[in-house]
Amino acid sequence: MSIKKLVAEAAALGIRQMVLTDINNSTGVMEFMRECNQNGIRPIGGMEFRKDKKLLYIGIARNREGMKELNDFLTEHNLQQKELPDKAKVFQHAVVIYPYGRDIETQTLNENEYIGIRFDELHSLHGKNIEKIKDKLIVLQPVFVADRIEYRLHEYLRGIDLNTLLTMVRPEDKCSNTDRFLPLGELEARFSKYAYIPDNTRKLLDDCVMDYEQGKIRLNRKTFTGNKEDDKALLEKLATEGMVYRYGKNNKKAFEKIKNELKVINDLGFCSYFLITWDIIRYSMAKGYYHVGRGSGANSTVAFCLRITDVDPMELDLYFERFLNAERTSPPDFDIDYSWDEREDVQDYIFKRYGKEHTALLGTMSTFKDRSVIREIGKVMGLPKTEIDGFTDPSKATVNRDNATFKKIMAIYQLMGEMPNQRSIHAGGVLISEEPITYYTALDLPPKGMPTVQWDMYEAEAIGYDKYDILSQRGIGHIKEAVRLVEENQQQKIDIHQVKVFMKDANLNNKLKSGNSIGCFYIESPAMRQLLTKLGCEDYLTLVAASSIIRPGVAQSGMMKAYIRNYHHPEYVDYLHPVMEEQLKETFGVMVYQEDVIKICIHYAGMDGTDADILRRGMSGKYRSRIEFDKLVEKFHKGAKALGRPEDITHEVWRQVSSFAGYSFSKAHSASFAVESYQSLFLKTYYPREFMVAVLNNYGGFYSRWLYVHELQKTGAKVHLPCVNISIAEVSIKGNDAHLGFIGIQGLEGKFIELIPEERRRNGAFLSLEDFVKRTGIGLEQTIILIRVGALRFTGKSKKALLWEVHMLLGTKVKPSNNAELFQVEGKHYVLPELINTKLEDAYHELELLGFPLSLSMFDLLKTNYRGDVRTDNLIQYVGQTVKMVGLYVCEKTVHTKNNKKMWFGTFLDAEGNFFDTTHFPNNTPVYPFRGTGCYLILGKVVEDFGFPSIEVIRFAKLPLVENPVLA
Numbered sequence: 001m002s003i004k005k006l007v008a009e010a011a012a013l014g015i016r017q018m019v020l021t022d023i024n025n026s027t028g029v030m031e032f033m034r035e036c037n038q039n040g041i042r043p044i045g046g047m048e049f050r051k052d053k054k055l056l057y058i059g060i061a062r063n064r065e066g067m068k069e070l071n072d073f074l075t076e077h078n079l080q081q082k083e084l085p086d087k088a089k090v091f092q093h094a095v096v097i098y099p100y101g102r103d104i105e106t107q108t109l110n111e112n113e114y115i116g117i118r119f120d121e122l123h124s125l126h127g128k129n130i131e132k133i134k135d136k137l138i139v140l141q142p143v144f145v146a147d148r149i150e151y152r153l154h155e156y157l158r159g160i161d162l163n164t165l166l167t168m169v170r171p172e173d174k175c176s177n178t179d180r181f182l183p184l185g186e187l188e189a190r191f192s193k194y195a196y197i198p199d200n201t202r203k204l205l206d207d208c209v210m211d212y213e214q215g216k217i218r219l220n221r222k223t224f225t226g227n228k229e230d231d232k233a234l235l236e237k238l239a240t241e242g243m244v245y246r247y248g249k250n251n252k253k254a255f256e257k258i259k260n261e262l263k264v265i266n267d268l269g270f271c272s273y274f275l276i277t278w279d280i281i282r283y284s285m286a287k288g289y290y291h292v293g294r295g296s297g298a299n300s301t302v303a304f305c306l307r308i309t310d311v312d313p314m315e316l317d318l319y320f321e322r323f324l325n326a327e328r329t330s331p332p333d334f335d336i337d338y339s340w341d342e343r344e345d346v347q348d349y350i351f352k353r354y355g356k357e358h359t360a361l362l363g364t365m366s367t368f369k370d371r372s373v374i375r376e377i378g379k380v381m382g383l384p385k386t387e388i389d390g391f392t393d394p395s396k397a398t399v400n401r402d403n404a405t406f407k408k409i410m411a412i413y414q415l416m417g418e419m420p421n422q423r424s425i426h427a428g429g430v431l432i433s434e435e436p437i438t439y440y441t442a443l444d445l446p447p448k449g450m451p452t453v454q455w456d457m458y459e460a461e462a463i464g465y466d467k468y469d470i471l472s473q474r475g476i477g478h479i480k481e482a483v484r485l486v487e488e489n490q491q492q493k494i495d496i497h498q499v500k501v502f503m504k505d506a507n508l509n510n511k512l513k514s515g516n517s518i519g520c521f522y523i524e525s526p527a528m529r530q531l532l533t534k535l536g537c538e539d540y541l542t543l544v545a546a547s548s549i550i551r552p553g554v555a556q557s558g559m560m561k562a563y564i565r566n567y568h569h570p571e572y573v574d575y576l577h578p579v580m581e582e583q584l585k586e587t588f589g590v591m592v593y594q595e596d597v598i599k600i601c602i603h604y605a606g607m608d609g610t611d612a613d614i615l616r617r618g619m620s621g622k623y624r625s626r627i628e629f630d631k632l633v634e635k636f637h638k639g640a641k642a643l644g645r646p647e648d649i650t651h652e653v654w655r656q657v658s659s660f661a662g663y664s665f666s667k668a669h670s671a672s673f674a675v676e677s678y679q680s681l682f683l684k685t686y687y688p689r690e691f692m693v694a695v696l697n698n699y700g701g702f703y704s705r706w707l708y709v710h711e712l713q714k715t716g717a718k719v720h721l722p723c724v725n726i727s728i729a730e731v732s733i734k735g736n737d738a739h740l741g742f743i744g745i746q747g748l749e750g751k752f753i754e755l756i757p758e759e760r761r762r763n764g765a766f767l768s769l770e771d772f773v774k775r776t777g778i779g780l781e782q783t784i785i786l787i788r789v790g791a792l793r794f795t796g797k798s799k800k801a802l803l804w805e806v807h808m809l810l811g812t813k814v815k816p817s818n819n820a821e822l823f824q825v826e827g828k829h830y831v832l833p834e835l836i837n838t839k840l841e842d843a844y845h846e847l848e849l850l851g852f853p854l855s856l857s858m859f860d861l862l863k864t865n866y867r868g869d870v871r872t873d874n875l876i877q878y879v880g881q882t883v884k885m886v887g888l889y890v891c892e893k894t895v896h897t898k899n900n901k902k903m904w905f906g907t908f909l910d911a912e913g914n915f916f917d918t919t920h921f922p923n924n925t926p927v928y929p930f931r932g933t934g935c936y937l938i939l940g941k942v943v944e945d946f947g948f949p950s951i952e953v954i955r956f957a958k959l960p961l962v963e964n965p966v967l968a
Contacts (some may be wrong), residue, residue, distance in 0.1 A: 066093035116140030224275035242305025294672030295335030362429030428471035448592035475521025557659030706852030
């Protein structure tokens with residue numbers, strides 16, 4: 001049962017106090033307390049401790065200190081990864097209840113220890129001398145389910161957890177079918193012969209009080225310096241110094257804005273929140289780490305002055321109230337991005353700086369929403385794999401609809417829908433607590449290796465915690481690595497933070513306009529490159545808008561098309577209402593940012609700022625209470641009516657609000673992304689080779705690895721296959737020569753990826769195959785991989801000759817050694833016939849081991865010499881005509897039409913390596929059209945949308961390749 005249902009059931013039965021004791025976790029205790037307090041029930045916290053699914057004992061907290069003791073006890077075992085003991089430790093503020101056992105007469109119990117007995121175990125007390133422990137016996141009546149249906153669901157869940165058939169779930173693996181609430185008076189009636197046991201139980205529970213502060217409280221670290229006044233003074237000092245850095249000494253407008261923001265920040269008690277974030281940034285900058293501050297926090301000029309963000313809110317006229325306002329009750333939000341390989345060090349600093357007792361990562365809770373659970377239910381039912389496959393195949397939906405077994409599976413699936421499945425880690429949330437966090441939760445130790453709370457962001461906010469989002473993204477890794485490579489390869493130092501200069505650079509803006517942005521953060525996807533081209537985007541502000549309207553809901557609602565049209569012809573914009581013109585003039589009558597949604601809710605529907613922001617949060621999926629959310633929707637319509645807005649216009653305004661708000665970004669968020677995009681564009685424009693190497697070394701972005709290698713070749717770099725005498729783990733570049741690294745070679749073990757370059761560094765280049773084998777200790781299978789990928793070509797021998805040689809060499813059981821030999825003994829040499837490798841063989845080796853050919857292109861592997869009638873660069877000239885093209889598959893995107901039919905968008909390269917896009921409508925593609933990587937013959941009509949040409953596909957087929965000569 002959910003906690004809400006559990007408490008509702010108890011209240012309906014007149015229960016006045018109860019204990020929540022979840023198994024090996026305290027995830028629900030705080031929510032349980034809130035629900036009980038609202039329903040007139042005394043809540044008591046506790047925990048059930050189990051090992052190997054067997055009940056050891058139950059802990060019940062006498063007060064908040066007792067809850068902390070239980071949480072600390074479990075936390076210690078979780079973090080140290082040690083088993084729970086069979087006997088609990090002695091708690092000062094918590095009691096321990098052991099399950100009833102046959103040896104009850106010989107048991108010795110401490111003062112805080114009891115024995116819990118179930119009503120169906122009472123008969124075994126007969127004839128036993130229990131006088132010594134009479135006052136230690138208490139009622140044990142667990143509640144797991146509400147009724148027979150929930151009990152059956154419980155059995156299915158146990159089957160999924162144990163990965164076994166429903167019929168194989170043993171009684172000891174599941175709860176008893178009597179583990180539910182009993183009608184009032186029935187439980188006491190069952191204990192009537194032992195009335196002292198319920199009396200003992202009442203006395204125990206009456207002594208427990210969960211003395212937690214009620215209502216909305218703030219649990220974050222309350223001060224940074226230890227004193228609130230000192231916090232206020234320090235924040236003012238840092239903001240003033242930062243203002244001079246950002247705006248100069250005499251900017252009165254900036255000074256006034258900062259002064260006003262500081263007042264709101266201080267009045268709402270967020271000085272420490274800003275200072276802790278500043279402290280994290282200060283540490284990372286001292287370490288030379290590069291960060292991007294985004295999220296609604298970038299609306300704050302104080303944050304800009306503290307260097308938390310690089311977005312200038314005054315330049316963009318950002319809406320500080322979107323981030324923080326006097327009426328706002330929800331916490332502020334800073335999202336700080338680091339390179340994927342630096343974030344962990346920043347998190348480690350936070351734990352050390354603010355103490356492990358007071359710091360933890362935020363958890364998440366996944367539910368059974370994923371339809372893959374259908375497969376799990378089928379397995380528990382014992383269905384054969386073929387039948388389960390049929391039930392999960394979307395193409396058989398119509399047939400399955402009338403299948404009785406499928407109906408049963410779906411009924412179970414519906415019951416599971418909202419149930420928690422497993423706990424995991426939030427993408428980047430960190431909590432820093434004034435008190436030890438274990439007052440409120442036990443801590444887990446997931447694979448990440450950092451203590452993690454047992455509840456999610458919604459519960460954190462409800463309890464009173466504000467999270468710090470310390471995130472990672474590969475875009476920052478691209479930038480950081482590219483800057484390093486430019487300094488290493490060209491001896492040039494780059495100040496990548498001169499973003500305002502970059503924004504005025506015509507070369508960068510031309511790249512934006514043409515959609516030439518592969519590898520650049522957030523602007524490289526086919527949809528984004530199309531949007532940039534259709535807009536003719538050539539400035540920062542347009543890019544900021546594009547970063548928000550690319551979101552899925554906007555495109556589906558038709559707002560993206562409206563924005564492009566209005567952007568090109570602002571004189572023809574037809575505003576829905578004068579309020580829309582007044583508030584949305586800058587964005588041509590279209591809601592582009594979350595701030596626009598808030599403004600429309602306030603000015604069109606008369607809502608206050610707090611309600612408007614909660615409505616925005618609700619549509620973003622960040623608000624749990626559906627009832628409260630629905631009330632605000634009603635308030636929007638009532639408010640608009642009260643202001644005399646026409647009903648038909650209100651419906652259209654609401655349609656735009658609702659379709660947009662759930663997917664759009666805040667303007668500050670989009671501006672942050674746009675800043676990073678310009679930094680990537682600068683590097684791509686002026687240092688393209690180093691930039692593409694950096695993209696490859698940070699594991700790419702939107703596209704597959706081969707495409708970034710292709711882009712690297714387009715920069716004029718000569719890309720070489722891996723070589724044991726030159727390559728390192730990653731891609732390396734020297735001058736114009738780029739060598740692929742050992743990472744990415746299929747089947748090559750990690751230890752050799754590191755060992756080969758390290759051995760070469762220590763003892764010099766490898767002299768021969770034999771020298772390589774001896775010095776690295778590599779085996780036959782791994783050497784064959786390196787030979788086939790061409791990594792031993794330095795020997796001057798063909799692959800076939802090397803394969804003969806390695807078999808002879810390792811066949812004589814050469815003993816590997818990493819030590820220099822005192823005397824070098826030359827091995828025997830055999831004369832072989834000339835063994836030649838063809839480029840075609842090499843290409844197939846590369847295709848197998850790298851995932852793409854480098855010696856030849858995929859077009860060179862086609863059986864046909866036909867390359868299509870037209871190319872991308874003159875496609876616009878064929879608008880309205882039917883053409884044939886040959887394209888190398890890059891990627892695809894599946895979408896659903898209004899009739900819920902599938903259609904696809906494809907992206908391809910022509911024979912000259914230029915991109916073109918296709919649309920596959922359902923009527924022309926009744927089944928899934930794509931058949932994996934390779935080249936396709938495409939027949940279609942050329943269409944144009946705002947100057948961007950694409951092909952509406954009529955016929956589509958994958959072209960065959962020449963046979964692999966190795967297999968022929």
